[in-house]
Amino acid sequence: MLAVTEARQRIVSRLTTVSGEWVPLDLGLDRVLAGDLVARRTQPPGAVSAMDGYAVRAAEIVPGQWLNIAGENRAGHQAVEALPSNAVARIFTGALLPEDADAVMLQENADRDGDRVRFSEAARTAQFVRPRGLDFTEGWKGLLAGTLLGPRQLGLAAAMGHAILPVRRRPRIAILATGDEVKRPGEFLRQGDVLSSNATTLAALLRRWGAEPVDLGVAADDEQDLDRAVAQAERCDMLVTSGGASVGEHDLVSSSLTRRGLELDFWKIAMRPGKPMMFGRLGDCSVLGLPGNPVSATVCATLFLRAAVRRLLGQDTALPETKAIAATPLPANDQREDYLRARFVGIDPATGLPLVQVAERQDSSMFAVLSQADCLIIRPAFAEPAPQGTSVTIVNLRAAGV
Incomplete structure (x- = not known):
């Protein structure tokens, strides 16, 4: 089984950035x-006033002394390009200062009488002036x-x-759900059927991440049906399947892709949830086979599909990982890296980090738990039991666009 970090790196390294458009x-x-x-x-293209008032030469301002008003400068209209001696210009916020003005006096500190004005205080050079190129x-x-x-x-x-x-351009990513038992919402359900939530989740994630989802519908466990769907996907940048990534007798996705020339890179990941995950290439189309369980599919999409889309778009592929404090004890882990669904429950007063509480049930079929989660707590392989208050690494789902 491949480690999560290595699997993500192998996916990213085999993708190239898509072309651009205007x-x-x-x-x-x-x-x-x-x-x-x-x-x-x-x-701004020149020095402009930060306030309504009067553009002045700071050295000429003497409290109580009358000065002539040479004109008025408004944003987009510069009536006074240069100040005469012992004169000021009425000015409004955003207007260009006359060339030799170096300060603005607030209108609240001005006493105006017709075409002359005096001020109650002295001026400081550059006061209330936004310099050119600020x-x-x-x-x-x-x-x-x-x-x-x-x-x-x-x-x-x-x-x-x-x-x-x-x-x-938006990468075109085909989504294919598989399985005789998988039905779309609104369709008649027989005993044992399940609703296809993965396609809905994946399409929403792809749109949020900047890709264009191409829904290929649900393919039955039938070679011809799968072949028809896969043929449509070859015109896309990537094909994402959900279900059929394991080695069961009726999981036919791998065999269908292999018949069409799939170059398989890997198909097992040392992680929970999501061990049966496949990646390869079919001509110019990359193929990512996600597990069928909704939680497994969404967690794998967060870790791997997000990185793939960001690579295609020329963005940083790192996960939004950060530190948090466990609000409850955490059990020991086995050989697979674990991604525990958890919620933010407060702030740790000692560290200022968020407190995270792991959900009691972590079954990979329980989508309601994931829908209420704020983050994934990453538990390394073979991690020892951790007491309450332990510092942990988390993936912030909101920051990841999930």
């Missing part, structure tokens, strides 16, 4: 940059390739002057 700025949400974005302008300067590399574009990143791209964006 999209309009307003369609960039949740896309991944294919190249660095460099500022096309300086922001935010960024032309040529600054503001957003790096691999960045996931959220609202803030799109706002920055707009401020830097970009109307179209270079992004990675």
Whole structure:
């Protein structure tokens, strides 16, 4: 059996980043940059006022002394480009200062009489002035390739002057559920049938991670049916199956893929849940065979499919691991790395780390437990029993997009 870390590394190393495409700025949400974005302008383009008031030369301000008002500068309208001697300019927030002004006096400290004004206090050079380039300067590399574009990143791209964006195309990933007993929600169920929740979960995860899911439906335990489904997947970047990854007599996925030329890399992982997991390549299409149990499939997707998608998109493939404190004792572990479903139950006062409580039932068929979990506690192979208060490593499910 392959260790989790080695299996993830082998998957990632056999994938290459997908090609890029250009999209309009307003369609960039949740896309991944294919190249660095460099500022096309300086922001602000010149010294601007941070407050409403008067642009002045600080050295000319004497409390109580009247000065002439030369004009008014508003954002986008600069009536006064240079100050005459012993004069000020009315100015509003965001407006460019006259060239030789070096400070702004607040309007609250001003006494205006027609076209003249006096101030109750002296000025300090640069007060209430935002200097040129305070935010960024032309040529600054503001957003790096691999960045996931959220609202803030799109706002920055707009401020830097970009109307179209270079992004990675969404990887097309086929999802195939298998098994005579697997039915879609809404279909008639016979004795022994199960509902296909894995396809729904995987499609949602893929969309959240930035891929385009291609639902191939449910294939029966029939060679011809499987062959037809697999043929459709060969036009995708990856095929993800759920069920049929083990070596049972009726698990026909492996044999169907092998007939079509599958190059098998591995099919057993030293982990719980999720031991029967397969990875290989079918022509230009990578193949990831997940277990059929819903919890096993979702945990394996979190550890391996997420890394695969992020590799295809040119992103960091590391898991969002962090430290936490066990709120309850943890049992000894066997030769398989264990991923225990757990919930956040507070903050440890001594360390400031989250307290995590492992779910009492860890059966790989119990999806309700996983749906209520906040994290996975990683228990290394052959870990000794751990008392309450032990520091543990966790995978934060929300941070992983699960």
